[in-house]
Amino acid sequence: MPVPAGATTGNVVVTVGGTASNGVSFAVISSTPTINYATGFAPGGMVLLGSAKLNGTVLELTDGGKNEAAAAWYSVPANIQAFTSDFTFQLSSGTNTADGFTFTMQGNNTTEIGQLGGALGYGTNTSGVAGIPNSVAVKFDLYSNNGEGPNSTGLYLSGVSPTTPAVTLVGSPINLHSGDPFHVHLAYDGTNLTLTITDNTTNGTFTQVWPVNIVGTVGGSVAYVGFTAGTGGLSAVQNIQNWTFASTTSTGPSITSLSPTVGPVGTSVTITGTNFGASQGTSTVTFNGTTATPTSWTATSIAVPVPAGATTGNVVVTVSGVASNGTSFTVN
Numbered sequence: 155m156p157v158p159a160g161a162t163t164g165n166v167v168v169t170v171g172g173t174a175s176n177g178v179s180f181a182v183i184s185s186t187p188t189i190n191y192a193t194g195f196a197p198g199g200m201v202l203l204g205s206a207k208l209n210g211t212v213l214e215l216t217d218g219g220k221n222e223a224a225a226a227w228y229s230v231p232a233n234i235q236a237f238t239s240d241f242t243f244q245l246s247s248g249t250n251t252a253d254g255f256t257f258t259m260q261g262n263n264t265t266e267i268g269q270l271g272g273a274l275g276y277g278t279n280t281s282g283v284a285g286i287p288n289s290v291a292v293k294f295d296l297y298s299n300n301g302e303g304p305n306s307t308g309l310y311l312s313g314v315s316p317t318t319p320a321v322t323l324v325g326s327p328i329n330l331h332s333g334d335p336f337h338v339h340l341a342y343d344g345t346n347l348t349l350t351i352t353d354n355t356t357n358g359t360f361t362q363v364w365p366v367n368i369v370g371t372v373g374g375s376v377a378y379v380g381f382t383a384g385t386g387g388l389s390a391v392q393n394i395q396n397w398t399f400a401s402t403t404s405t406g407p408s409i410t411s412l413s414p415t416v417g418p419v420g421t422s423v424t425i426t427g428t429n430f431g432a433s434q435g436t437s438t439v440t441f442n443g444t445t446a447t448p449t450s451w452t453a454t455s456i457a458v459p460v461p462a463g464a465t466t467g468n469v470v471v472t473v474s475g476v477a478s479n480g481t482s483f484t485v486n
Contacts (some may be wrong), residue, residue: 185376186230187406188479189399191237196482198442198467199226201264202288203415204275215255215383219244223270227380227454230470230477233401234368236257236379239340240395242354245296247333251306251390252297256316260289261372268313271361271386277316285313291382292340292349292367296390297332305330307349309364311371327358334412335395342368406476412469416472416484423483425456431473441483442467460485465472
């Protein structure tokens with residue numbers, strides 16, 4: 155049974171013949187319908203673990219060191235019932251590079267990180283140390299740890315070792331060791347996840363379709379979305395250059411722009427977007443987690459001063475428990 159639109163945290167009750175059951179508490183997690191790093195990453199929106207860091211506007215998962223594990227999660231869960239996601243990545247060139255990275259959705263929290271090496275910062279390692287549960291991952295693999303080959307992709311569930319079974323890219327137009335930038339398009343319709351990889355230099359493409367129940371695997375209609383990576387005895391620089399994610403089922407709020415995007419406490423900021431609601435009611439605006447007090451509110455525009463105590467990070471509008479995408483604002 156899906157959680158209905160508009161639901162809030164509280165008790166779940168079953169009523170039969172007019173008699174209500176006891177109530178069992180259920181927490182409804184606010185989610186974002188979109189993630190927008192189309193022109194590169196900005197501080198404040200991602201939770202970075204292990205070797206992950208921002209290098210300018212690039213999300214650098216591993217930096218060329220050995221025995222690294224990385225994870226980077228968007229700080230607000232996303233609606234994963236149906237979605238599209240696009241990102242561009244670039245990996246170290248050469249044959250002696252390892253191990254690879256994943257695009258992952260998980261229903262736990264933003265502190266999750268898997269094992270290093272061939273586990274790609276996602277899965278269980280050869281010693282049996284567990285990976286990330288309640289998760290779905292698509293890998294981009296540089297090294298053959300368990301017969302998967304040195305150039306492969308694959309779909310993995312619930313933190314298993316992301317080695318085999320795998321889908322080889324050998325013989326396709328995609329060579330992950332080329333050093334070329336690659337564009338990835340993922341589309342999920344609730345039943346099938348379609349992956350398309352395009353080499354931005356040669357325009358060669360590869361497509362793979364997997365039937366998968368993402369909602370059932372992660373344990374809900376929302377999940378934390380991001381990337382993991384690993385190195386072992388060999389290493390690589392593994393960069394995500396840009397990323398967007400859009401739920402195709404959500405009707406929640408969405409921010410398209412802020413004006414201005416930089417200012418001190420007290421600066422009046424105009425938030426432009428959609429689905430804010432005709433009036434504020436119980437809806438909120440936060441600056442990197444600090445609640446603000448809007449001075450005007452319409453369905454497409456909010457005027458709000460930067461609140462005392464605010465720090466640089468994402469502005470988020472939450473309507474009926476559903477959070478918008480985060481848009482970066484710099485407090486100076």
